Amino acid sequence: MTDPLIPAVLSFRDNGTPFSPLYDDIYHSAVGALEQAHYVFLRGNALPERWHGRRVFTVLETGFGMGINFLMTWAAWRADSSRCERLHFVSTEKHPFALADLRRAYAAILSDPAIAALADTLASEWPMLVPGTHRLEFDEGRVVLTLVFADAQQSLPNLRLRADAFYLDGFAPAKNPELWTPAVFKSLARLAGEGATFATYSSAGDIKRADAGRLRVQKGGRLRLETRDAGRPFRAALARAPS
Ligand SMILES: C[S@@+](CC[C@H](N)C(=O)[O-])C[C@H]1O[C@@H](n2cnc3c(N)ncnc32)[C@H](O)[C@@H]1O
Numbered sequence: 001m002t003d004p005l006i007p008a009v010l011s012f013r014d015n016g017t018p019f020s021p022l023y024d025d026i027y028h029s030a031v032g033a034l035e036q037a038h039y040v041f042l043r044g045n046a047l048p049e050r051w052h053g054r055r056v057f058t059v060l061e062t063g064f065g066m067g068i069n070f071l072m073t074w075a076a077w078r079a080d081s082s083r084c085e086r087l088h089f090v091s092t093e094k095h096p097f098a099l100a101d102l103r104r105a106y107a108a109i110l111s112d113p114a115i116a117a118l119a120d121t122l123a124s125e126w127p128m129l130v131p132g133t134h135r136l137e138f139d140e141g142r143v144v145l146t147l148v149f150a151d152a153q154q155s156l157p158n159l160r161l162r163a164d165a166f167y168l169d170g171f172a173p174a175k176n177p178e179l180w181t182p183a184v185f186k187s188l189a190r191l192a193g194e195g196a197t198f199a200t201y202s203s204a205g206d207i208k209r210a211d212a213g214r215l216r217v218q219k220g221g222r223l224r225l226e227t228r229d230a231g232r233p234f235r236a237a238l239a240r241a242p243s
Contacts, residue, residue, distance in 0.1 A: 003131070004131070005094075005095070005096060005129045005130070005131055005149055006095055007095060007096060007097060007098045007101070007129055008020065008022070008065075008095040008096065008097045008098075008101065009021050009022060010097065010101040010104060010105055012108065013026065013030075015030055016108065016109070017029075017030050018033075018066065018105055018108070018109060020095075020171070022095065023171050023175050023176050024175055025171040025172055025175040025176065027065050027066060027068075028068060028109075029201065033066075033068040033109050033110075034068065034072060034110075034112060034115060036068075036201065037068050037069045037071075037072035037073075038072055038076075040199055040200070040201050041069050041072070041073070041167045041169070041199050042072060042073060042076055043199075044197075044198075044199025044200075045059075045165035045166075045167075045197045045198065045199050046197065047073070047076060047165065048076050048077065048080045048082075048083065050164065050165070050197070051077070051080075051083060051084035051087070051164070052080075052082040052083075052084070053082070053084075054084040054085070054164075055084065055085045055086065056084060056085065056086045056087075056088060057084040057086070057087055057088070057164050057165070058088040058089075058090065058161055058162060058163050058164050058165075058193070059073060059087070059088070059089045059090065059163065059164065059165045059166075059167060060090045060091075060159075060161065060163035060165075060166050060167070060188075060191060061089070061090070061091040061092070061166070061167035061168075061169055062091075062092055062152050062156075062166075062167070062168055062169060062170040062179055062184075062188075063091070063092070063093065063152075063169040063170035063171065063179070064091035064092065064093035064096065064147060065093070065097075065169070066097065066102060066105050066106070066109075067091075067102075067119075067122055068109075069167050069169060070089050070091060070122070070145060071115050071118050071119055071122065072115070073087070073089060074087070074089070074118055074138065074143055075114060075115055075118055077143065078139070085142065086142050086143075086144070087142065087143045087144070088144045088146065088161075089143070089144070089145050089146070090145075090146040090148065090159070090161060090163075091145070091146070091147055091148065091167075092148045092150065092151075092152040092155050092156065093147060093148070093149055093150075094149075094150065094151045094152065096129055096147070096149050098129065099123060099126045102123055102126060103123050106119040106120075106123065121138065122136075122138075122145075125138075127147065127149075129149065130149065131149050131150055132148075132149060132150065133146060133147070133148050133149075134146070134147045134148075134149065135147075151178075152170065152179060152184065153178060153179075153181070153183065153184060156184060156187035156188065156191070157187050157190075159187075159191060161191060162191065162192075162193035162194075162196075163188075163191045163192055163193055163196055164193050164195075164196055164197075165196065165197055165198065165199075166188060166192070166196065166197070166198030166199070167198070167199060167200075168188075168198055168199070168200035168202070169200070169201065172201075172202050172206055173202055173206045173207060173209065173210030173212070174206060174209070174210075177210060177211070180207070180210040180211065180212045180215075181211060181212070181213065182211065182212065182213025182214065183213075184212075185212055185213045185214040185215045185225065186213065186214060188225065189214050189225055189226065192225065198223070198225065200223070204217045204223070207223065214226040
């Protein structure tokens with residue numbers, strides 16, 4: 001039998017930054033959740049340019065949290081006249097927020113009215129906290145959010161998809177080493193599509209210290225994910241780690 005989910009506990013630091021007592025780490029940088037999503041995750045994956053002219057573009061995220069990265073990606077897709085036909089955003093989450101806490105978090109951190117409106121739409125579709133996969137559709141089904149409420153260590157090996165961009169956002173390696181193991185990176189490498197890229201808020205130094213197996217830090221802080229599997233073509237996923 002599957003274990004019941006343990007929901008996230010919503011807390012705030014004195015400066016208003018949402019914080020997880022469970023992991024002793026912050027959900028977003030003090031600079032601001034929206035800015036971090038834009039600079040680290042969208043720009044880090046060269047979005048929106050990379051989805052131009054594509055029929056489907058798939059993002060895979062470790063750690064949905066409050067879904068700020070999803071909301072910013074959805075907003076960027078909406079604002080882009082050259083957007084891909086379909087955006088598929090797949091995100092794993094071991095400790096999802098209860099709906100009331102999700103709404104409380106949005107009320108506290110979202111000052112941009114356009115993002116707040118998308119957040120409200122997401123909250124109105126928020127699934128029950130039941131382990132497993134929940135598929136949500138927005139914008140006439142052109143934006144699909146697949147939420148996998150489970151431990152990524154177990155769920156990633158079972159996913160079937162080709163990711164174009166990875167958002168590695170499962171807290172810092174020092175605070176949450178379970179999401180930075182060779183096994184997790186082996187799963188991510190298996191899911192990487194041709195030319196996939198990834199971005200993370202964690203610094204190159206953090207990653208060097210983590211036992212991230214196939215994720216390697218190169219000169220200049222660039223990250224490289226080794227994706228050679230027996231009998232399968234080599235695919236490189238590169239992005240710059242913030243220093
Ligand atoms: C930094 S927060 C993510 C912020 C989020 N991406 C956003 O845009 O709001 C990290 C998230 O990773 C989740 N997490 C930690 N360990 C996990 C695991 N093993 N599997 C899945 N999710 C995990 C945490 O519960 C937390 O919600």
